[in-house]
Amino acid sequence: MTDAPTLLLDAAEARVLGCLVEKEATTPEQYPLTENGALQAANQKTSREPVMALETGEVARALRGLEAKGLARRVDGARALRFEHTAARTLELTRGQLVALALLMLRGPQTAAELQSRSERLHRYADADDLAHALERLAARGFAVALPRAPGQREGRWAHLLCGPADFSAMALDTGAAPARESAPRSDDALLARIEALEARLGALEARLAAGERPGD
CATH class of the missing domain: 1.10.10.10 (Winged helix-like DNA-binding domain superfamily/Winged helix DNA-binding domain)
Structure with a gap:
């Protein structure tokens, strides 16, 4: 069982992970998300508190940070690299x-x-x-x-x-x-x-x- 103290996230990682979980349910046709899709989701003006203005590089680092922590993984897409969360399995939720x-x-x-x-x-x-x-x-x-x-x-x-x-x-x-x-x-x-x-x-x-x-x- 994996607990929170060993998987501390920064603010960008937490926002991107939340977006992956959300978009899996709300826009399944666009999921897994590309880096650009994750960027747009993270910087949404609605349903976000606080509203953030992450840069492309910050989202890319966040996705790779989540991947290193076992909370996301990359999926080869037809045109672009995509990412999906693995939080439910890793955190046993x-x-x-x-x-x-x-x-x-x-x-x-x-x-x-x-x-x-x-x-x-x-x-x-x-x-x-x-x-x-x-x-x-x-x-x-x-x-x-x-x-x-x-x-x-x-x-x-x-x-x-x-x-x-x-x-x-x-x-x-x-x-x-x-x-x-x-x-x-x-x-x-x-x-x-x-x-x-x-x-x-x-x-x-x-x-x-x-x-x-x-x-x-």
């Missing part, structure tokens, strides 16, 4: 887990409700519990984390960890919380947020263990 992870890579931290509505073209979850289970399994294996609910938020958000630990201070800015530079106590808040997120992950794992589910299931 179900389709539901893979799609949730891809959406987090493409659109940043999101609530479960947002993930549910945005996943319809990629994968249809049986119900909210089905998605919740996928997210819990990702958290238990270190691929995703449940973020502490910020003041004014009705629902907590989830973030992927394939690029390393989540930056809770930056996410506080996204939700309209006071900027981290205001005063020293913001550092304490960030530490508390990290602890709460770890507790949420531990709680999800303990719940699965109590239900008789093995950690690797």
Whole structure:
């Protein structure tokens, strides 16, 4: 079984991997993607957060980086070299887990409700519990984390960890919380947020263990 800490991605690699998973479902006639197709998908102005402006060379390096990590492979096409993801096999993910992870890579931290509505073209979850289970399994294996609910938020958000630990201070800015530079106590808040997120992950794992589910299931 392969876990996230041994497969840290940079921002370009995470964006391109998310695009490969997305386009496999939404534009199967164009999949596997050429380097140019991956470039256009990565720089889309819609369904992307943040919007990026990657150069051709950056996407080419990202594809080869994913290939070296076992998350993508090249396929000889009739006119151009193409790439497809191999993340489901390498990371041992179900389709539901893979799609949730891809959406987090493409659109940043999101609530479960947002993930549910945005996943319809990629994968249809049986119900909210089905998605919740996928997210819990990702958290238990270190691929995703449940973020502490910020003041004014009705629902907590989830973030992927394939690029390393989540930056809770930056996410506080996204939700309209006071900027981290205001005063020293913001550092304490960030530490508390990290602890709460770890507790949420531990709680999800303990719940699965109590239900008789093995950690690797």
